[in-house]
Amino acid sequence: MAVGPDEAGEPPYLRIAAALRSRIESGALRPGDRVPSTRQVVRDFGVAMATAGRALAVLRDEGLVVTRPGSGTVVRTRGGPARRRAPDRELGTGRIVATAMALADAEGLDAVSMRRLAAELGVAPMSLYRHVAGRDALELLLVRAVFRARPLPDAGPPGWRAKLELVCRLQWRAYRAHPWLAELISMTRPVLLPEAMAHTEWTLNALDGLGLSAAERAREALTLAALVRGLAASAAAELRAERETGQGNDQWWNTLQDELDALMRSGRFPMLAGLPEDAVRDLDGLLEHALARHLDGLEMRLARGGGGTNGTPVR
Structure with missing residues (x-):
């Protein structure tokens, strides 16, 4: 109907x-x-x-x-006893953020309404506003908490490549642990949070002294962050689709199996037909492949040398 x-x-x-x-x-x-x-x-x-x-x-x-x-x-x-209403004095920003993060991890960012959060904490909704200005402010606190929990080492491993691998993998682990994080990170309108900015600063330090121009260093730092965030956004979109439909990735592919088999048997896509199924579904493997190929290219650029130190971009 x-x-x-x-x-x-x-x-x-x-x-x-x-x-x-x-x-x-x-x-x-x-x-x-x-x-x-x-x-x-x-x-x-x-x-x-x-x-x-x-x-x-x-x-x-x-x-x-x-x-x-x-x-x-x-x-x-x-089941179980009804949730008691907690006195306001038991509330604090840390407890609110921890509860919001657990809720977002379990059910997605859309589940974190102020009303739902108040219910989880057992407090009146208006009590939350004494500690957090609103949903937007809470999202910033969530991002800060994620990055604060994953500090970068002062020096890091020797070599620029190992340093860049470290920061990218650390960010990837953060996205995988908190899929909603990709929704709150923007490459064009970045949030000005010290904990997140420290990652960019650390990346720029790893690129310093390599003979790259300031413009190249900036683009490199942004490109690496975008590479990691882009794959993380794909993972987040898959999880959202699974939550909304109740259908996992394998189940979704199964619904397309007959159509997919027919297309592969048609002879129109011989290269696609020869691909291993897991090649496009292993996001961790895709991240490692993309990172390795990108850093290979940067290594060749550095071996070629020439220009860059005067601020003029190398074409």
Whole structure:
């Protein structure tokens, strides 16, 4: 059945959320049961994928459901004693940030609303604003906490290449541990946070004294950061798709298997047909390959030498 705005003008996604909420409250969907995926909601209610996603997001914000990688979206288990309301004096910025980070790691950045965070902490929502100015300020605190937990060594290993590998791999581990981080890092409008800026400063120091111009050093530092962040954004997008659809990467590929096999047998794509399946799915391997090939190129540039120290970019 197709769902459109009702006579009162209520948006379709709220009506879908209400229908699913009713099934949970009536016991038709019990704790631990899978709720319909976004694709199932699209089929059942005749709405767009974005509308289905918003409906499920409402239930997540209300704490009725939780999305678990590999299991899809399920009705939240409500066993155990009720969460007590904590006195305001027990609150602090550190506790708020730690709780927000755990929530973002488990369910994605969209789950970290101030209302949901207050519920997790057992406090009144307005109490949070005595410690954090709002959602935007909280996101900056999350980024700072991630980088603060991964300090770079004062000197690092000997050699410019080993230093650049170290900083890139450290950033990659941060992105893999906190997939939402890629959403908060911009290469064109960077956040001016000392902990994040220290990574750029450290990278520029590793490039100092190599005969590169200031422009080359800047571009190199930005390119390396963008390389790592770009692959991390792909990983984050995959995790988001899994949360929204309840369908893992392997399951998604399985739905395309017949079509893929037919295309590969057509003879139109002989090079693609010869690729190992894992080559494009191993993001850790892709990072290592991209980093090695990039640094190989920089090594050749340095061996070639010439120019750069006067600030004129080498073409």
